[in-house]
Amino acid sequence: MDKIKEIFQNKELMMSEKKNLINLEKANTDLLLLGQSPSECSLSFICLNADSIKLEKKYVTSIQKNYTQIxxxxxxxxxxxxxxxxxxxxxxxxxxxxxxxxxxxxxxxxxxxxxxxxxxxxxxxxxxxxxxxxxxxxxxxxxxxxxxxxxxxxxxxxxxxxxxxxxxxxxxxxxxxxxxxxxxxxxxxxxxxxxxxxxxxxxxxxxxxxxxxxxxxxxxxxxxxxxxxxxxxxxxxxxxxxxxxxxxxxxxxxxxxxxxxxxxxxxxxxxxxxxxxxxxxxxxxxxxxxxxxxxxxxxxxx
Structure with a gap:
């Protein structure tokens, strides 16, 4: 799996985007919300293959291949x-x-x-x-x-x-x-x-x-x-x-x-x-x- 991080201009914009994603009935189920960092104003996602996902380039700051957690x-x-x-x-x-x-x-x-x-x-x-x-x-x-x-x-x-x-x-x-x-x-x-x-x-x-x-x-x-x-x-x-x-x-x-x-x-x-x-x-x-x-x-x- 791959992890994608998006960093926003400020915390308010990040929180607004997060709520929009949670409230979205028909979300992109190939890209799943994983976590947040209010101090960094970032959201993180996981997907099976980042290369196959259409991303909003202005927010994406990193793609971590073969990601896992404890x-x-x-x-x-x-x-x-x-x-x-x-x-x-x-x-x-x-x-x-x-x-x-x-x-x-x-x-x-x-x-x-x-x-x-x-x-x-x-x-x-x-x-x-x-x-x-x-x-x-x-x-x-x-x-x-x-x-x-x-x-x-x-x-x-x-x-x-x-x-x-x-x-x-x-x-x-x-x-x-x-x-x-x-x-x-x-x-x-x-x-x-x-x-x-x-x-x-x-x-x-x-x-x-x-x-x-x-x-x-x-x-x-x-x-x-x-x-x-x-x-x-x-x-x-x-x-x-x-x-x-x-x-x-x-x-x-x-x-x-x-x-x-x-x-x-x-x-x-x-x-x-x-x-x-x-x-x-x-x-x-x-x-x-x-x-x-x-x-x-x-x-x-x-």
């Missing part, structure tokens, strides 16, 4: 990966258009974005009440990282942005977690596409605790990743596929103006909503997971 080796066939990414990005862009996302205030934007996260958790074999554990894992790991790398005042500032809820958010905590049938259907189609091609393991959970710096890992991670039954599941294609889709969605979220702190705040909203509504904790779900996958193995199922 985790993309999960699918080593460029055409297969491109088609899977195309399905994912067009699905999310359609959802953004259908919700009139750009016209909403931040509270309502976050409410709609929670549907993406909740719908993704439905892909888990045991459903939303176990799929959400991946989001909690992201939060726990992130907080362990910042506590290892930043001063206490910086950590407090970041955690306030992630964990503090406003009155609107608190009012929704006990509501049934909202999902999108449109998203679930398309996420399931993406699963089928991935299952139809050869894949490689992204990484092994055996390396999880090998951070290049001293880190105080959470009890959550110590509990789940010391369980030999669950470690086999986390190394399986089933979970690696779920993780791959989640990672790519997280890479797309910045195109909707979602910073890392805001993303973690969204994950926290989903976690608390799911735990409150279903009256669960990660400890109850750990026991359920262990029992299920232990019996799964005993019964000789896949």
């Amino acid at each position: 985790g993309w080796n999960f699918i080593d066939n460029d055409v297969a990966f491109f088609n899977i990414y195309k399905k994912l990005v067009t699905t999310l862009f359609q959802f953004i258009r259908d919700t009139n996302f750009w016209d909403l205030n931040i509270n309502l934007q976050n409410y709609e974005l929670q549907k993406i996260i909740n719908s993704l958790s439905y892909l888990n074999t045991l459903g939303i009440t176990h799929g959400y554990l991946s989001f909690l894992s992201n939060i726990k790991y992130f907080t362990s990282q910042i506590q290892a790398l930043y001063s206490k005042s910086d950590v407090d500032s970041i955690e306030n942005r992630i964990f503090n809820l406003n009155s609107f958010e608190e009012s929704k905590l006990y509501d049934k977690p909202q999902v999108s049938n449109y998203l679930i259907k398309n996420f399931e189609n993406i699963l089928e596409l991935i299952n139809s091609v050869d894949t490689h393991q992204i990484s092994s959970v055996d390396n999880f605790f090998n951070a290049p710096y001293k880190m105080d890992y959470s009890l959550f991670h110590k509990t789940f990743l010391s369980d030999s039954i669950l470690k086999k599941y986390y190394n399986s294609k089933e979970f690696q596929t779920y993780r791959f889709i989640m990672t790519e969605i997280f890479r797309i979220l910045p195109l909707f103006g979602i910073s890392l702190n805001r993303r973690n705040h969204l994950l926290f909203l989903c976690v608390k909503n799911i735990e409150h509504f279903y009256k669960i904790t990660w400890k109850t779900q750990y026991c359920e997971s262990h029992t299920f996958y232990n019996n799964h193995k005993i019964l000789g199922e896949k």
